[in-house]
Amino acid sequence: MPKVVISEFMDEAAIAAELAGFDTLYDPGLVDRPDALAAALTGADALIVRNRTQVRGAMLEAARDLKVVGRLGVGLDNIDVPACQDRGIAVYPATGANDGAVAEYVVATAMLLLRGAYGATARVAAGTWPRNALMGREIGGKRLGLLGFGSIARETARRAAALGMAIAAHDPFVEAGDPAWTPDHGPVRRLDRDALIAESDVLSLHVPLTDQTRGLIDAGALARMPKGAVLINAARGGIVDEAAVASALRAGHLGGAALDVFDREPLDAEAGAVFADVPNLILTPHIAGVTQESNVRVSSVTARAVRRHLTER
Numbered sequence: 001m002p003k004v005v006i007s008e009f010m011d012e013a014a015i016a017a018e019l020a021g022f023d024t025l026y027d028p029g030l031v032d033r034p035d036a037l038a039a040a041l042t043g044a045d046a047l048i049v050r051n052r053t054q055v056r057g058a059m060l061e062a063a064r065d066l067k068v069v070g071r072l073g074v075g076l077d078n079i080d081v082p083a084c085q086d087r088g089i090a091v092y093p094a095t096g097a098n099d100g101a102v103a104e105y106v107v108a109t110a111m112l113l114l115r116g117a118y119g120a121t122a123r124v125a126a127g128t129w130p131r132n133a134l135m136g137r138e139i140g141g142k143r144l145g146l147l148g149f150g151s152i153a154r155e156t157a158r159r160a161a162a163l164g165m166a167i168a169a170h171d172p173f174v175e176a177g178d179p180a181w182t183p184d185h186g187p188v189r190r191l192d193r194d195a196l197i198a199e200s201d202v203l204s205l206h207v208p209l210t211d212q213t214r215g216l217i218d219a220g221a222l223a224r225m226p227k228g229a230v231l232i233n234a235a236r237g238g239i240v241d242e243a244a245v246a247s248a249l250r251a252g253h254l255g256g257a258a259l260d261v262f263d264r265e266p267l268d269a270e271a272g273a274v275f276a277d278v279p280n281l282i283l284t285p286h287i288a289g290v291t292q293e294s295n296v297r298v299s300s301v302t303a304r305a306v307r308r309h310l311t312e313r
Contacts, residue, residue, distance in 0.1 A: 002310045005040050007031045008050040010072060011299035018303035022046075022310075038062040046306045048072065049079075051286065052265065056080035068309045070302040073098065073289060074152075075236055077209045092305035096151055097297040098289035103155035105260065105288035106232050107163065110202045111139050113230045113256030113280055140164035145200025147193065147216075148207035148235070149174050154183070156204060161185040170196040197221055202230045209236035219244040228255035234288035237262040242274055249278045256280040260288040 003023040006015070007030035015026055025044075030037040031053045041047065041063040048070040049055060055069055060083055069079060071093040084091050112118055115136035123130050144160045146153040149171035157167045168189035174180055181188050197203060203225060207213045217231070218241045225231070231254060233240050242263060248254040257280070264271045265286060275281060289298075 002045040003043055004046040004048065004306065004310075005030070005037075005044045006048040007037055007040075007053045008048075008072065010048065010303075011296050014296065014299035014303050018300060018307050022307070034059065041066065045310055046070065048302055048306060051075060051078050054078050056083065060084075068092065068306055070094075070306040072298050072302050075208060077236060090309050092302065092309070094298040094301045094305075097301045098291075098294040099152045099155045101291045101294040102152045102234050102289045103159050104291075105234055105258075105284075106156045106204045107139075107159045109232055109258035109282055110142075110144075110160075110204075110230055111163075113258060113282065114139055114142070114202075116256070116280060139202075141166070142201040143168065143199060145169070145191075145196040145203045146171075146188075147196060147203065147205050149180060149188070150206060153204070153206035154180060156206070157188055158183065158185055165202075168196055168199065194224070198224050198226070200229060201226060202232065204232040205235040205239055207235055207239060209238045214238050215241055217241065217245075219247070222248045222254060225254065227253055230254070230256040230258075232258045234258070234260040237265060242271075246274050246278045246281075249281055256282075258282040258284070260284045261286050 001023045004019055006024065006026045009028040010026065015024060025040055030040060038059055043065055044063055045065060046068045047055065047063065047066060050072045055078060060080060066089050068090045069084060071079065071091065074093045074095055076091065076093060079091055081091055117134040117136050120130060120134055140163060142165050144165045144167050146157060146167070146169035149169040153169060161167055162185065168191050170191050170193045176190060181190055191199070205217065216239050222244055231245065240259065242259070245254065245257050245259070249257055262271065275283060
């Protein structure tokens with residue numbers, strides 16, 4: 001009977017439906033107990049993780065019988081993919097299963113930050129009536145820049161176009177003749193990276209964390225963004241210089257920012273201190289792609305891929 005270890009949270013109905021008949025250890029706290037995780041991986045055929053479990057080094061060495069890793073999401077920066085390939089370990093990300101959830105997060109936070117009115121509950125209830133101070137901006141007619149134009153960015157573009165935004169993107173891996181640039185909702189402008197940064201009212205990041213993208217949005221890039229622009233990072237921590245974002249918001253150059261991912265995760269009080277009293281900033285705990293609905297989809301897709309790999313090979 002194949003042994004499957006699941007080290008982070010997952011939809012339990014998907015486990016019951018897709019991994020029935022397997023020796024399954026579901027313990028979402030294992031990610032924070034590396035010694036226990038290493039012990040649990042003795043004799044394991046499969047490991048299912050989200051983004052926090054580091055499938056590399058000593059932990060990977062402990063899993064001598066591992067045949068497959070299921071990733072409850074799409075980013076693979078927490079998995080040593082070359083090491084897995086060298087050992088013949090298959091890696092299955094849940095491609096497409098949470099695209100809509102992330103796209104909704106991007107559009108919703110852009111609207112929230114542009115409008116700037118939704119944090120007024122306490123003041124309104126106290127009778128201060130700050131109406132003149134809360135005259136925000138509409139999303140219609142604004143320019144959305146997508147740095148990276150994969151499936152999540154394309155879903156974001158579709159939703160943003162429905163709200164009347166003008167869409168542009170930069171992605172050196174999507175050829176000029178690719179039909180992605182001319183979807184049903186209208187053409188997406190293909191710009192170089194510097195032009196995209198300089199022309200976007202809302203800049204949303206959709207690139208993986210690599211040596212080339214680490215620190216990509218630094219103080220210089222932020223300075224080139226239009227005054228009052230909004231930055232959204234629901235991709236990967238480390239792409240953005242967090243201190244530079246805080247500084248640009250305090251200075252009033254950036255009009256708003258939403259950060260769902262961080263260079264250090266979980267973000268602790270020490271690392272989070274840089275954001276103290278920063279205006280028009282939304283911080284969320286790597287949750288953009290996780291909704292009740294997407295959790296079911298991601299869990300089912302991942303468990304099914306693991307089951308298929310273990311039973312059909």
